[in-house]
Amino acid sequence: MSKKDIRAAAKDFGEARPQWLTQSEFRSGHGKYDLSMALSQISGNVVPLSQPVAQQVFVPSNPQPTFQLPTLPERHTESLIPEKDPNFVKFGFYNDLRKILESKMFYPVFITGLSGNGKTYGSQQLCAQLKRECITVPITIETDESDLLGDKTLIDGNVIFSQGPVVDAMERGAVLILDEVDLASNKIMCLQSIIDGKGVYLKKDNRFVKPAAGFTVIATANTKGKGSDDGRFIGTNVMNEAFLERFKITFEQEYPNQSVEKKILKNTLSSLKEFTPEDEKNVDDLTVWASAIRKTFEEGGIDEVISTRRLVHIVETFHIFGKISKSIELCTNRFDEDTKASFVDLFEKISGGEEIVPAVEDDEEVPF
Structure with a gap:
């Protein structure tokens, strides 16, 4: 082999040039070297082992931990259209609310009336008739921003943001029903920009959510947001006037005739x-x-x-x-x-x- 051949072979195998092969003892002519002479010398120095050599495994002295990316909780992929109730009878605000939902406009509505007269149920059944997705969020004095918009949670040992039902409704263009909204504390004010139709910035997830087409809000309550003077609806609160002002109209639901x-x-x-x-x-x-x-x-x-x-x-x-x-x-x-x-x-x-x-x-x- 010539020096050129040796350099080419070393390059093909990704090895450094073997200087030992170009020594005078392996030279067979001008610029030529005999590889067989080198191999015979190497093989002559090999001594067979009576016991097999155990394979050595390299273990780092300071092993680094491996990480698996957290799996986000699955969002709703099934339909959220309410099931039709064959026993349902239309009455009260049904026709007017139907026109609003059919328009697909963002048009927040406040529905007030005594208990058990179909405020929430009638709204849900209207969504069923129109094949509109609907997310109903029960409101209590304990309801806060985390319950509505989402919060960070621990999944597989990792902290991730899990968005709330209000954000789900916004992204899906669904009808959001805030059930018994007059039970809320002032923490409900986190929905202020949403009731305005402007979307919301999620501080804990560092992103802005803009409502999809068709999204709207229906709030149901036993009072008009002024509390219960007679004590019939204990737990209801006097609501912020700026929050109430954002609802475009109010339906007063009476008992059916x-x-x-x-x-x-x-x-x-x-x-x-x-x-x-x-x-x-x-x-x-x-x-x-x-x-x-x-x-x-x-x-x-x-x-x-x-x-x-x-x-x-x-x-x-x-x-x-x-x-x-x-x-x-x-x-x-x-x-x-x-x-x-x-x-x-x-x-x-x-x-x-x-x-x-x-x-x-x-x-x-x-x-x-």
Whole structure:
């Protein structure tokens, strides 16, 4: 081999030039070297081992820890469209709210009314009818920015940011329902820019979230954000006026009229059993009974009221026990003894044929 061949071979193998091979003892001519002579000399110096040499493994004196990137919690990938309730009956603000949601505008709405009259449920069922995704966030005095927008959390030993339901709704263009918003503390003010439709900067994640098309906010409450003077809705708070001012309109939800409530109760019973003439009479009596109680409540004669939700509870209880009188008693047990006794006595008079108020007033019809 020539020196040129040796240099080329060393380069191909990524090795330094073997100076020992170009010594005079391996020269076979001018500029030529005999590799076989070198190999015979090397092989002659090899002594066979009687025991195999154990393979040595290099272990660093200061091993470095290995890290695995944290896996972010999976976001909602399933549909968040509410399930349709076949027993649902449209009433109240339904048509007006439908126009708002169909417009796909950002148009925050405040809905107020007594408990059990379908504020949240009606909004959810409207989303179901329109096939709109809906995220409902229950609000309490303890609800804070972390619950709404997200917070850092520990995943697989690593701290990452897990975004909250409000951010989910913004990114999906969903309808966000703030349920019982008047129970909130002043920490709800973290949503100020969101109710303005301007998005929000997530301080703990160092990014700005802009709402997707279709995103809007519905807030439901038992009060108008001014607290509860009569103590019926203890825990509700006087809300910040600047926060309330950001809602474009307010719907005042009343209890449905007797015609609507009859349809609601009939749908409920029919979904549980075959609807009979006895059921028809019970439904008529219940709606007259509830209407009379509400009228007395509005006039200040009593402190309790029978909600539409309570009527549904009564017919469901009737399906289980088979006696309307027992159902009335069980479902009014939560009231004080005097109130309960007066309610039970009133129903006995109505079911016995004593006329208290007209079953359906002339101008009362199912509006939808």
